């Protein structure tokens with residue numbers, strides 16, 4: 001009998017989520033340019049915690065080069081690809097060491113705001129986190145001054161925890177209040 005301690009690792013399927021208008025799949029090297037053009041807008045980076053400003057092409061290249069080295073147990077970055085327009089955004093789950101539930105983050109390129117893409121992507125990503133990744137809960141947070149993000153998360157079934165935490169925004173080099181949410185699968 002095979003000793004489970006010596007069993008080969010079970011291959012982890014790359015994520016692929018399909019909605020009416022979008023496909024969510026791991027970012028690849030060919031996505032660096034679209035990611036650079038999408039994030040390199042101050043209206044986008046100012047609402048993210050980790051993206052630097054200016055956001056350089058090298059930042060996007062380093063991001064896509066690092067995707068293959070992420071631990072799929074804790075990190076699931078995804079490109080949001082529109083069936084006609086190509087890559088229009090990104091979303092992903094990340095679990096800090098010791099934290100039981102992953103955190104969801106996302107962005108949509110400025111030219112594509114207001115068409116329901118984030119809502120479509122986030123709702124589908126949460127369902128996948130439960131059905132395809134086995135997660136029982138997902139966390140998220142948004143800067144208090146970003147109600148559009150709050151709307152996206154609430155529509156996807158997340159609930160405000162009531163906790164407001166100080167969150168650093170790298171692009172602005174400022175620490176700002178952020179509202180926490182949780183989604184129970």
Ligand SMILES: CC(C)(COP(=O)(O)OP(=O)(O)OC[C@H]1O[C@@H](n2cnc3c(N)ncnc32)[C@H](O)[C@@H]1OP(=O)(O)O)[C@@H](O)C(=O)NCCC(=O)NCCS
Pocket residue numbers: 043044045047048105106107108109112113114115116117118119120141142143146147148149151152
């Ligand atoms: C937040 C973001 C992802 C939304 O993307 P989007 O594709 O435009 O979102 P959607 O069109 O799916 O939905 C936006 C919702 O916010 C609402 N909204 C927009 N501006 C708003 C505002 N100032 N106040 C309240 N609600 C607002 C819209 O009406 C819509 O809700 P509705 O469907 O009930 O009408 C996009 O603005 C973005 O990338 N921002 C910068 C990065 C960011 O904030 N990421 C999230 C970090 S927590």
